[in-house]
Amino acid sequence: MARNGYFANLLSTVFDQRRIGRVHDDTRSIIEQSRDLIAATGETAILRTAASVLSTYGKLTTEEKNRFFRFLVDELDIDAAQVAEAALRYGSEPTSERLSALFKATEPSRQTLFRNLNHADGATAQLVALRQDLLAEGRNNADYAKIDLDLVHLFTSWFNRGFLVLRPIDWYTPAEILEKIIAYEAVHQINDWDDLRRRLKPDDRRCYAYFHPRMPDDPLIFVEIALSRGIPESIQSVLSEDREPIAAEAMDTAVFYSISNCQPGLYGISFGEFLIKHVVADLSDELPQLKEFVTLSPIPGLRQWVETADGIDPELIAALSDTGIEENGEVLRSLAAHYLADVKRGDGLPRDPVARFHLSNGAEIHNLLASADLSDNGVRQSFGAMVNYRYDVQKLEENSEAFATENAISVSRPVQALRRGATSHLGWEGAAA
């Protein structure tokens, strides 16, 4: 239908927002300018002042940024007494006017500032960068977390699922974007443009990213996928330089072998769950022959846990560390199954962060693979072991619910067996971890 074409065109202008006001150099301090921006009425004044504040922010030193953040914390906070009073007034007579007054009192003028800043062209990306600074400096300034409450509140609206744009990344994608894919890949490094081409161009490879209309140059998150017959045994075989692409008819499995978040300033604003489900839905449509959707995922905390868990035979650890990865594959798989399914944090959730992500999405622990990532990094974090999480569209919601409410974990039969097998390698405490 022509419909999509029309809308494609319709939307192109979202990126072409003409600067209605121009940025004039404002030599006053960012604090003075910010006060003006909070007080501004009229779109023209807001646009002009917002652009000027952002331009000034871009030139601040770290020290000056901290002074600005301090200003945000100390001088743009709410007045707790006033909030309490507004709440009591509303309690005594719950009119909409009093509710409105309460809402107003509870909204820090920081939020007005950020909201007004976001009117400027390109502001969203700059505010994401500002939050990256804030999170970094926040390590030494606990009360910056107050500023972050406002940013997270706003970002949650602005990066609403409904605005996320799923795009295939392929060999027809602009170099401007591809460059960033190379830079952002966080799991299995992309060495150069040739490596990138091997991951994007063959017909049995896919990559998808989420974009946001106001940050069109910059992916938010992306996933790399291998289409294969059956589940590959290792990341090495997936990334091999001299493999032959397989024909569309032969494909039955989509393997998500890498997911990378691109924007540190969007930490905690989660897109991964949507992305995987969105891509599963798209691929199912395009290639009905695909029967299985699995990940090929790292187990980042496995080695550290093995090396520090009680009751694991030090000789086994030495063997795994040394040359014995292959001989001890089954043992490693058992330990990994146990680690992922049974080793928990204080809050009852799995200790492994990647496991937490996929299990909360409703995936199942499908299989463990030894010798599956023999890169330095793979050996360092998991003795080379990897795991397949399986996305079964029929079960995602139920699994996700069970995980959310009872910490229940979905595990395939073979992994169940491996998990039982792990007990022989664990002392009593380890088994109960």
Added chain:
Amino acid sequence: MARNGYFANLLSTVFDQRRIGRVHDDTRSIIEQSRDLIAATGETAILRTAASVLSTYGKLTTEEKNRFFRFLVDELDIDAAQVAEAALRYGSEPTSERLSALFKATEPSRQTLFRNLNHADGATAQLVALRQDLLAEGRNNADYAKIDLDLVHLFTSWFNRGFLVLRPIDWYTPAEILEKIIAYEAVHQINDWDDLRRRLKPDDRRCYAYFHPRMPDDPLIFVEIALSRGIPESIQSVLSEDREPIAAEAMDTAVFYSISNCQPGLYGISFGEFLIKHVVADLSDELPQLKEFVTLSPIPGLRQWVETADGIDPELIAALSDTGIEENGEVLRSLAAHYLADVKRGDGLPRDPVARFHLSNGAEIHNLLASADLSDNGVRQSFGAMVNYRYDVQKLEENSEAFATENAISVSRPVQALRRGATSHLGWEGAAA
């Protein structure tokens, strides 16, 4: 640059969001479903439940809707005592945790409900429609205004200026959209497709609309423009069936002769200011020969004011009402100048709503025109008079600021003269109104 093309394409998928979950008929009441949706975790559950709530809402009778709104007011409100306590706790020790707790306590679960509803495909348009119902029913239910506080809060984020998409509406626009332009035109009715063609196709006519990415089928607001040599004397000449288009070289003026809001459910979420300024910027770029940007606007309250103002000679009113419009053109212009610039509401702002809009944008009252809208409607509301507001990019910000802070109104010299001339037709009280 290929850039825009790429992004056009990038964005097309925003409209193609595949239904990740399907809507299953949920026969439970909308209230039960809503409670589920507020509690839902996991994107799949949220999507499914949101779709189901919206589908159920769509089938409610007015009475059932009122029961649902009542539920939103009564059962999903905040707990004022809890807010007060949280505020005091924060006051006593202002940690970010306590601030977070306060924010949480102040956010009604209505907001969670609306936010989660908005995950569903097509939800934004449905929530806009829901607000239209709410505003209608709210006339008899003052406390529905509390629900509206939440909707306005969310809509302000979702319909953020940065997401608005400006599109030319022309004879290449899909019929699906053009049909809506015909339906939504609120100022000077479009009679049929031929009338529409006359407003869109000639080279000296323009129309622009704002769209929102999540409501791509539906314009939010649009403006119709005539490009002319000088300012036309009446709307009749603008809309004349047999006029000849003028050549691009001859144009020096852009006349905004109609602005229509399309979505009653977005009442109070203002786009008009951006739209006009955005279009002025675009047209200036495309046609540097344009020197003047003026409106040809109605004066909706003029006649009512004339007929009820103290001190105006009843014979004059009779003459205006009767056949005497042309003979009394100068008097009418004087009265209109006075009405627009000097007749105020209790809050000190102009009584005329269209005047308030343009003056708060920073426009100037540029000229008054008698016999400029001789349609039934034009005669009924203003004895056929119209007004030009002038948008001078250099002065918008200053005027807008002066209007916002001091209710100061910018008036051209000739209108200044007309305004002075009005005193002779007004008794003492009228003159001071």
Added chain:
Amino acid sequence: MARNGYFANLLSTVFDQRRIGRVHDDTRSIIEQSRDLIAATGETAILRTAASVLSTYGKLTTEEKNRFFRFLVDELDIDAAQVAEAALRYGSEPTSERLSALFKATEPSRQTLFRNLNHADGATAQLVALRQDLLAEGRNNADYAKIDLDLVHLFTSWFNRGFLVLRPIDWYTPAEILEKIIAYEAVHQINDWDDLRRRLKPDDRRCYAYFHPRMPDDPLIFVEIALSRGIPESIQSVLSEDREPIAAEAMDTAVFYSISNCQPGLYGISFGEFLIKHVVADLSDELPQLKEFVTLSPIPGLRQWVETADGIDPELIAALSDTGIEENGEVLRSLAAHYLADVKRGDGLPRDPVARFHLSNGAEIHNLLASADLSDNGVRQSFGAMVNYRYDVQKLEENSEAFATENAISVSRPVQALRRGATSHLGWEGAAA
């Protein structure tokens, strides 16, 4: 894949060809200008002169056009003696140089003229219009056919299948194009925009057109399609104002109920065969549930043949002409089957032009319908009878070949029976026609 998006964008500029030279008024005669254009070297000169010739042509009276065509016939023809000599020279020593000289001698300078004219922006559409004039005037000027040989030669290259662009026409198509669909519909008139909407908007209706990149505003040919369960019994039921669209799951048949050529100037340059096959392929892909692709076609010559054929009972004719269409449905179907399959022209091809078209495409005569087009036109040309031609992708090539080489016609079993039944209504001669 992003690929299509990229190319979409890539191609947009084909329509945006900047005028490198400007059209200056050239007051010389079109003949003088044409001589210049034939002699021109250098792109700038060609562009300028071509634009000027076309502009001049656009202002010619019919008489002046005839003078121009006469010039093309008489003064821009080849020199037959020179060709003969070049041929003999090549025969005596077949070098490439001599072949080149022969080719050169055989190409009338008319062709150079037309080729150079086509450099100008918008020239293709203007040359198509010129050919429309030529065909009209050619009725009284047999030797204009020589000019047409050159135009057909060039048009065949320029309107090569590879350049044809298939586009869905739907309710998202620009009004500019829709207006032309209304104007060009040649089979079942479109009354107004509401009628058009009924044919384009419902989910069980489709329309496709071919466009050419250099005439993007103007469709070349289009087809209207009803998706249905089974084959509808009449055009009335297809075009009914108050019918209910059927669900996608229920569809099993695509009915091509109208095909209209739009450009008289492209007479004889055939697109219909590609169009139908292209659309069948597209629909099969989009809706695999479609099992049958049939036309609902007029039988333009049926009535005339019935009324003039030997051996048909005059009372039968009277009955058909009068009110007896329904009672005599079976007889009419028999006569129509005979007419389509057995009544031939001198060259052995079917007398009915629509039959010739579909049969040469490889379609089968699938069924005859009485009372299927009760419009004035339908009764006038075929006593209201219509025919279904069936496109079976598996058999098209074989049927088409058999038709081309042996005039063999593919006929369904039921039509075969009808055809046999016709003999009882025909005298000996008629049966043998």
Added chain:
Amino acid sequence: MARNGYFANLLSTVFDQRRIGRVHDDTRSIIEQSRDLIAATGETAILRTAASVLSTYGKLTTEEKNRFFRFLVDELDIDAAQVAEAALRYGSEPTSERLSALFKATEPSRQTLFRNLNHADGATAQLVALRQDLLAEGRNNADYAKIDLDLVHLFTSWFNRGFLVLRPIDWYTPAEILEKIIAYEAVHQINDWDDLRRRLKPDDRRCYAYFHPRMPDDPLIFVEIALSRGIPESIQSVLSEDREPIAAEAMDTAVFYSISNCQPGLYGISFGEFLIKHVVADLSDELPQLKEFVTLSPIPGLRQWVETADGIDPELIAALSDTGIEENGEVLRSLAAHYLADVKRGDGLPRDPVARFHLSNGAEIHNLLASADLSDNGVRQSFGAMVNYRYDVQKLEENSEAFATENAISVSRPVQALRRGATSHLGWEGAAA
């Protein structure tokens, strides 16, 4: 206007031509298949056979290709006697039927073959590749030039200026295209993606290519441009890795520093003239501040001429060859001016091929630069000298005409002076060359 967007979309399908027939392996010889294709009627048969011939051609060895070409020359040629007869018949009675018969007799069935081949998807690119083979093998087979006459005839229609699509190549261009730009750059080699980025991404760099709708993956020709203040003194400064881009306000000159033809199979089908003029027009529109459009061109034949011309002092040659390029800059410039403007081929045109190209386009020899290309290649072909040709839109047509009709060359005053200065370094014969 939405118009362009609509058409962009409209055109996207030109690339998405669904295979109406499938390629089945045809094990017969290419010659048998070709005979079938020439005889084929019916689009389905043509499409299927064409695809099969092209697929078979793709697997031929060089020897088999030569056998195929031989078949084309020997068995698909015209019958000269028949042509002569048809010409005489037309001469004796010039009816359109006889003209048609003559045209038919003069068209080798090779042309029918190529025309039918071009129906298949992707055929155009394959025929361009076939011509590349043909030109290569034609070096040893003079009569292959007959085949080429047919290909050139068809290519001239198919690659008609009206179908060429001008596209900016920038950092938003798909990697698939950029890879080819790297491969095809013929003048100043692109070393890697970083080098490419330096040529495409900065705001003072541009690149444009022509594409053809049926070969969308493959540029036909492209030009690289530096926007600068004044004319740069050398290619080194243009391509420098660490230069700073200049601001748009500072630009006054566009320098075309590299033009590369991409398709050897399109040899002799000239696009360069259109490309440069099209780009000049586009840049003038986008950046009205540009006042000068010049090339920075190589002088490929300069050194060879200097080293072999009569009358040039061998010591001067030695000095130029050695280290003396800088000291002898003025002498070199004089010799170059003389070489370009005064040294001619037998046909009276300049001996230098790049000069022929730009002068026939109507450009002027604007300036000579010594030490302007100190790469190995630059020194080897011209002792490092380069030349600026200047494109002055006002004079192109006149200059081009003068060059075409009188071999007249347009030369700036300073080059005029240099040219005069050359005489002192040349013996009598050299000066008269």
